[in-house]
Amino acid sequence: xxxxxxVHGGARLVGEVDVVGAKNSVLKLMAxxxxxxxxxxxxxxxxxxxxPLMADALRSLGCEVELEGDVARITTPxxxxxxxxxxxxxxxxxxxxxxxxxxxxCKRAVVALPGGxxxxxxxxxxxxxxxxxxxxxxxxEHGCIVAEAEGLHGAQIWLDFPSMGATENILxxxxxxxxxxxxxxxxxxxxxxxxxLMLTQMGARIEGAGTSTLTVxxxxxxxxxxxxxxxxxxxxxxxxxxxAMTRGDVRVRGVNPHHLDLVLEKLRMAGAEVTVYxxxxxxxxxxxxxxxxxxxxxxxxxxxxxTDNQPFAxxxxxxxxxxxxxxxxxxxxxxxxxxEMIRLGADARTDGHxxxxxxxxQLSSAPVWASDIRAGAGLxxxxxxxxxxxxxxxxxxxxxxxxxxxxxxxxxGADVERVSS
Ligand code: UD1
Numbered sequence: 496x497x498x499x500x501x502v503h504g505g506a507r508l509v510g511e512v513d514v515v516g517a518k519n520s521v522l523k524l525m526a527x528x529x530x531x532x533x534x535x536x537x538x539x540x541x542x543x544x545x546x547p548l549m550a551d552a553l554r555s556l557g558c559e560v561e562l563e564g565d566v567a568r569i570t571t572p573x574x575x576x577x578x579x580x581x582x583x584x585x586x587x588x589x590x591x592x593x594x595x596x597x598x599x600x601c602k603r604a605v606v607a608l609p610g611g612x613x614x615x616x617x618x619x620x621x622x623x624x625x626x627x628x629x630x631x632x633x634x635x636e637h638g639c640i641v642a643e644a645e646g647l648h649g650a651q652i653w654l655d656f657p658s659m660g661a662t663e664n665i666l667x668x669x670x671x672x673x674x675x676x677x678x679x680x681x682x683x684x685x686x687x688x689x690x691x692l693m694l695t696q697m698g699a700r701i702e703g704a705g706t707s708t709l710t711v712x713x714x715x716x717x718x719x720x721x722x723x724x725x726x727x728x729x730x731x732x733x734x735x736x737x738x739a740m741t742r743g744d745v746r747v748r749g750v751n752p753h754h755l756d757l758v759l760e761k762l763r764m765a766g767a768e769v770t771v772y773x774x775x776x777x778x779x780x781x782x783x784x785x786x787x788x789x790x791x792x793x794x795x796x797x798x799x800x801x802t803d804n805q806p807f808a809x810x811x812x813x814x815x816x817x818x819x820x821x822x823x824x825x826x827x828x829x830x831x832x833x834x835e836m837i838r839l840g841a842d843a844r845t846d847g848h849x850x851x852x853x854x855x856x857q858l859s860s861a862p863v864w865a866s867d868i869r870a871g872a873g874l875x876x877x878x879x880x881x882x883x884x885x886x887x888x889x890x891x892x893x894x895x896x897x898x899x900x901x902x903x904x905x906x907x908g909a910d911v912e913r914v915s916s
Pocket of ligand 1: 617
């Protein structure tokens with residue numbers, strides 16, 4: 496029997512919520528542990544399914560992995576298997592992030608290709624062409640991506656688009672290459688900075704983290720390290736939008752507010768009062784009095800508005816006063832989620848990669864289906880602003896990204912329960 500969420504709309508979210516480590520950082524950092532023999536320790540790991548899946552995937556390559564609370568200890572052997580095509584790898588959407596480390600360390604890799612994704616096609620051409628520039632040959636065979644190199648050498652690489660995944664894989668291969676690699680038009684996301692920081696602690700020589708030009712001077716060996724995973728800015732944004740939509744007052748802790756500068760600015764434009772906190776107690780507070788005002792959103796690579804936050808922008812627009820235009824520039828299929836929003840009474844139309852949403856005073860509860868992590872969370876936020884009980888199905892998607900989602904919502908005063916379907 497599966498479970499789903501039942502969301503009774505109407506509550507104003509009030510209180511404090513803690514954000515854990517970023518899903519999009521921890522998996523790459525776990526993969527980076529492959530680059531050094533010995534025990535690497537990661538703290539602030541989120542309690543989400545992808546972490547034990549990644550642990551199994553690393554075990555299948557010969558690592559010992561211990562998970563205890565929010566700590567992951569990964570012991571990497573001198574000799575690694577380069578066959579990342581086990582069952583565990585197949586289940587992991589982010590499996591592709593072991594490609595770069597395996598090529599760097601073993602000079603070869605066979606990595607199971609992740610399955611289709613509801614948010615749209617996920618090509619790997621830039622991962623492949625980047626690794627080829629470093630001296631590897633790559634091809635697709637029996638559902639796997641295969642890479643082989645005699646030795647890796649530094650190279651000048653221009654990315655067509657600042658892809659996070661391609662930047663990470665090229666970076667993790669380049670740190671052990673012979674000579675200097677320059678990655679131009681590199682991704683600038685905070686999770687890339689987090690990875691650069693950990694690699695640098697391991698002995699890598701990287702310049703330009705957080706800018707669009709990364710210069711990597713290859714070294715012969717890296718050593719294990721201890722590193723704290725950065726707070727999840729997408730989860731942080733989810734709570735910010737939830738506060739604004741429910742006309743609430745929420746203090747979010749455990750995330751760098753500057754990773755959310757644009758999100759917080761958009762919430763201010765929608766009428767929220769936003770306070771940011773730095774240092775030990777970093778985070779932010781969103782207070783909303785009255786109905787949000789319509790704001791436009793355009794998704795772009797960081798520091799633009801993250802595509803992962805787009806469903807929350809749509810949910811907010813659906814209940815705002817006025818008309819919003821949302822432009823999706825990264826994953827075309829992400830607008831499929833709008834059909835579920837329409838089921839909840841949203842007045843929305845899409846045309847190509849634009850959506851126009853005319854805000855309504857209140858949404859109307861209905862059964863809806865989550866198609867990916869963020870779309871699922873967006874539907875729960877919409878349910879908080881609907882009359883009656885909204886049933887959200889396929890919640891395993893949501894739980895891949897939000898540890899303790901229902902518990903946190905309830906703590907903030909939402910009337911949400913997990914029920915058997
Ligand atoms: C990561 C995040 C995902 C987020 C996305 C964009 C993880 C596990 N996932 O995914 O949550 O939505 O960044 O911020 O960290 N592209 C190509 N060729 C390539 C690679 C990418 O055309 O070789 C395109 C993609 O189709 C997409 C764009 O580049 O349109 C950005 O993708 P990318 O940044 O690579 O996303 P991921 O790293 O897969």
